[in-house]
Amino acid sequence: MFARLRGDFPILDARVGKSPLSYLDSGATSQKPQCVIDTFIEYFQQRNAAVHRGAHSLAVDATEAFENGRIAVAELVGGAPEQVCWTKNATEALNIVAMGIDRASRGFGGQAAERFVLGPEDSIVVTEMEHHANLVPWQQLAASTGAQLRWLPVTETGELDLSSLETIVDDSTKVLAFTHVSNVLGTINPVKRLVARAREVGAYIVLDACQSVPHMPVDFTDLDIDFAAFSAHKALGPTGLGVLWGRTELLDALPPVLTGGSMITTVTMEAAQFMPAPQRFEAGTQPVAEVAAFATAVGYLAEVGLEQIFDHERELAGILLDGIAEIPGIRVLGTAENRIGTVAFDVDGVHAHDVGQYLDGQGVAVRVGHHCAQPLHRRFGATASTRASTYLYNNAEDCQRFLTALAEVRPFFGVQ
Numbered sequence: 001m002f003a004r005l006r007g008d009f010p011i012l013d014a015r016v017g018k019s020p021l022s023y024l025d026s027g028a029t030s031q032k033p034q035c036v037i038d039t040f041i042e043y044f045q046q047r048n049a050a051v052h053r054g055a056h057s058l059a060v061d062a063t064e065a066f067e068n069g070r071i072a073v074a075e076l077v078g079g080a081p082e083q084v085c086w087t088k089n090a091t092e093a094l095n096i097v098a099m100g101i102d103r104a105s106r107g108f109g110g111q112a113a114e115r116f117v118l119g120p121e122d123s124i125v126v127t128e129m130e131h132h133a134n135l136v137p138w139q140q141l142a143a144s145t146g147a148q149l150r151w152l153p154v155t156e157t158g159e160l161d162l163s164s165l166e167t168i169v170d171d172s173t174k175v176l177a178f179t180h181v182s183n184v185l186g187t188i189n190p191v192k193r194l195v196a197r198a199r200e201v202g203a204y205i206v207l208d209a210c211q212s213v214p215h216m217p218v219d220f221t222d223l224d225i226d227f228a229a230f231s232a233h234k235a236l237g238p239t240g241l242g243v244l245w246g247r248t249e250l251l252d253a254l255p256p257v258l259t260g261g262s263m264i265t266t267v268t269m270e271a272a273q274f275m276p277a278p279q280r281f282e283a284g285t286q287p288v289a290e291v292a293a294f295a296t297a298v299g300y301l302a303e304v305g306l307e308q309i310f311d312h313e314r315e316l317a318g319i320l321l322d323g324i325a326e327i328p329g330i331r332v333l334g335t336a337e338n339r340i341g342t343v344a345f346d347v348d349g350v351h352a353h354d355v356g357q358y359l360d361g362q363g364v365a366v367r368v369g370h371h372c373a374q375p376l377h378r379r380f381g382a383t384a385s386t387r388a389s390t391y392l393y394n395n396a397e398d399c400q401r402f403l404t405a406l407a408e409v410r411p412f413f414g415v416q
Helices: 002-008 034-046 057-077 090-105 111-116 136-145 191-201 248-253 288-304 306-325 352-361 374-379 396-412
Strands: 084-087 123-127 148-152 173-179 204-208 227-231 242-246 264-267 272-274 330-332 342-347 367-369 385-389
Touching (some): 034 288, 057 084, 090 111, 090 136, 090 242, 111 248, 123 136, 136 148, 136 173, 173 191, 191 204, 242 248, 306 342, 306 396, 342 352, 342 396, 352 367, 352 385, 352 396
Parallel strands (some): 123 173, 173 204, 204 227
Antiparallel strands (some): 084 242, 330 342, 367 385
16 A cells, blocks of 8 residues: 555655655655645635635635634544644744643633743753653743753653652643654653643643654544644645644633734724634634645545554654664664664764755755754753655665665775
């Protein structure tokens, strides 16, 4: 089945110089199947209009496409459509939660928002493996409210060290924010154990699901979390679109950060009243074509099957890890067994950017740098790494091309 799927992605027919393209950078952004591209184009050709703002036929069709996208996402990750709020990316979604809590702590949002108030006696807990998008907003919230920022450390195998979980997440903890899957290590974190501890102390749970939703079955309701964020472009969809998912009662109580048109009920010259979720977080003109295209992407993922995608990627990860182990001078960052098909590594004597450029010359696309996770790289004594990340359209041939090219890197740069 997966061999047939490659034909759905026109960009995979591209060549880099004389070499065929092996795209191993889906952790950064995924490629798009033709059906998603077609939906995006078709929307502008046949349905383009402002949503929720007109009674004419095009406006009705556009609104239907917009809301059908919400339904599709709810079916993908669990919950109801009104729990799906559109944002421009996952970073914005996480900031909406952190900044909303900050506004509540400053007295905005009224009585309903008082549940979110933070002060110097409270703590916020993250992990050492967070993407900056799920670290910096909480740093800013701690600085603004006086709350203490704590974190769960990472072991040498690239897993969370939970030996001090009960000490770090204690009765002072108001927010526990963590990634479902590390964007560097590929490690899948024990969500239910972390959630259980958060529930014991009454902390809100914020899940970064950017690297889990595209690659494995995820049900936010079953995971018992409070808020989650992920992006469309990592899950076969377009850029410029993210999702903030939350418990309905919490979304309705969280003060909005962006205000203006389309998110209000009543406005006078003195004040405004806000709509309930999801509209309260969707001020202004929305990316309707992107939503329509993402709905098609979600349907494509459902048809292939997230369980099958997960198994396929684990098989590819095994090929990558076994092959890298046979190449001298390469250290893999994190060796957790419970993982997706993402592998980051350090090549002794060769900077990650040079590694990436050599691989690109052989037609292999990978990610280089700190992957927006500088603290995690410091944990492993590295300033940068090279990352190969797989997806449903990759195959064993991609992995072998990567391994062949990788074995040539140190000799090419004259490193013994």
